[in-house]
Amino acid sequence: MPTLLTSPFLAAWRRQKAATRLFVAVAALGTLMGGLGFLAWQRFYPVTAADGWSYRVVLDGVPYVSALARDRQGLLYVSQELKNQRGSVFTLAADGARSLVLPGLSKPDGLAALGDGIVVAQEEGDHPVLWLHGGKAEALFPGRNVEGVAVDGRYLYAIEDRAGDGRLLRFDTSAKVLTVLRDDLSEGEGVALCPDGQLFYTEKGKGWVKRWRSEGGDELVLGGLNAPGFLMCDDEGLWVTEDATHRARLLLLDHHGGSLQVILRHLRSAQTVLSLAPGRLLIAEQGRGRVLEVERSPRRRE
Template identity: 45%
Template sequence: MSHILRKRSTRIALAATAGLLTATLGFFAWQSFYPVQAASGWDVEVLHRDVTKAASLLPQADGSLLVSRELDDGRGSILRITAEGDRVVVIDNLSKPDGMVAAQGGWVFSQEGGFAPVSLARDGQVTRLFDGESVQGLWNDGEHLYAIEDRKGNGRLMRYDWRSGQLDVLRSGLTETEGLTRCSDGRLLYTEKANGKVRALSDDGRDPVVVDGLRNPTFLFCDQRGLWISEDNTHRARLLRIDADGSRQTVLSFLKAPQSIVADGKGGYLLAEGGRNRVLHLTPPLERNTAQRD
C-alpha cells in the first residue's frame, strides 16, 4: 500500500511541476506576443519589419530612414531604408551602434560595445571625433555635441566643441546613463536606467531629478507635446509622455525593448522596437482624424 501511495504522490508532483512549467512558459509567451496597445485616440502600426535589434532612428530629407542595428562584436551596422522600402547598409563592422544625431551636414553615431570612437558620417566619409567607452546617447546643438556613456559607476557626460575639437567631461562617476536630450526650456536631460530617474544637468552640479519611478528608462525625446521616455524592458515596456505640468501618460504599452523615438516630420512619431526587430509608426489623435477627413 505504501508503495502505491508513493507512486501516486510522485505522479501528482510531476503533474504539478509540468502544469507550473506550462503556465510559466505560457505567461512569457503571452508577454512576448501580446500586441502593442495604444492610448485612446492614438494609432500605432508596424512601418518596417525584420530590422534586427533596431535601436536609433534618424529620418533623412529625401524620405529615407537611417536605423542603427545594435549587434555586438563588429556585427552591428547602420541601415538606410529608402522611401520605397529598399534597404542598403551604409556603415558596417560596428559594435552595438546606438545613438545617432544630425550634425555638420551629416550625422554622428556612437557605439555602446566597449571602447570605440564617436564618429561623423558625411558625404560618404566617416571621421573619428573622439573616443569613449559604451557611448549611447547623443545630442547636438550646433556648437557642441554631447555624449553620455552607459557604464556602471564610471560613466561620463561629455561635451565636444565643434570649432576647437576640445572634449570636456561635464560629469563622471555615472551609472547606466543612456538617454540624452534637450528640451525647449533649455534643460539638458539624461536618464539613470537602473534608478528609474531622469535628471537635468545643472550649473551647481547637483542635477535634480525631474522624473522618478520609471522602469529602466532609456531614450529621451522632447517636443511641443512634452518629454517622451521609452522603457528598455524585455516585457511589458512602455512609451511614456510627460506633460509640462508633470502629468504622465502611457501612450504605448506591451512593448518589447523599445529604443529611440523621433518625430516623423509629418506630425507623428517613429519608434524603434528592438525586442521585436521592427520600427513602429505612431499617429496622434488630431493628425489621424485630419488624415481621415482628407
C-alpha cells in the same frame, strides 16, 4: 494470517504514496505550463496604445534595430546594434529601398543629425564618436561605451553606458573641446535636449531620469522606471522608452500639465524615438526587430 508484506495497511500506504507522487508530478507540470504560458504571454502579447493614439509597423525584419535619425533632406538612417564590428547603419528611402552606408561598427546605438551629416556612437568598447558626412566617417572625440547622443547645433552631447563610471559629455563642434558634465553614472543610456535648452539624461541602472543643472545637484524628474533607455524632447514634452525585454513602455512627460502618460504598452526592448511632426513619431522596437509609427488620433490633435 496476513504478513507485513501482505498487510492491507502496507497496500494502503503504497496507494497513498503513489497518489502523492502523482499529485507532485501534476503540480510540477502545472507550474511549468503556467510559467511557459506567462513567458509566452509576455513575448507575444501585442503592443497596445493609449486612448487617442494608434500605431502601425513601417519597417519590419531588422534584427537588433536600435537608433533612428533624419538628415537635412529628410532621409532616414537606421542602425543595427550588433557586436564585434558586425553592426551597421543603413538608409531607408521613401520607396523602402535600403542602402548600407556604414558597416563594421560595434553596437551602433546612437544617431543624431549634425550639419550635413549624421553622428554615430558605438556602445561596445573604446571607439570614437563618428560624424558621417560627404561619404566619409570622421572621428570627433574618443568615447567609452557611448550610447545616446543629442545635438543642438554647436554642441554635441553624449552619454556612456558603463556600470558606475559612465560620463555625460559635451563636445564643442566649433572649438573641438570635450567637457565632462557628469561622471560616475550607472548605465547611462539616453540624453535629450529640449527646445528651451533643458538637458535630460537617463541612468538605466537606477531606473531614473534626471535634469542636468549647470550648478550641480541634478533634479530627479522620474523614478521607479523599468530600465529607462532613450530620451527625446520636443514641444509636447519628454519622451522616454524602457529598454526592458518584456512589458516595456513608451512614456510622455507632458511639458504643460506635468503629467506622465503611458502612450504604448507591452513593447519589447524599446529603443530610439524620432519625432516626425507634432503628434507623430517613430520608435524602434528592438525586441521584435521592427520600427513603429505612432500617431495621435485627429480628434486629439491640438
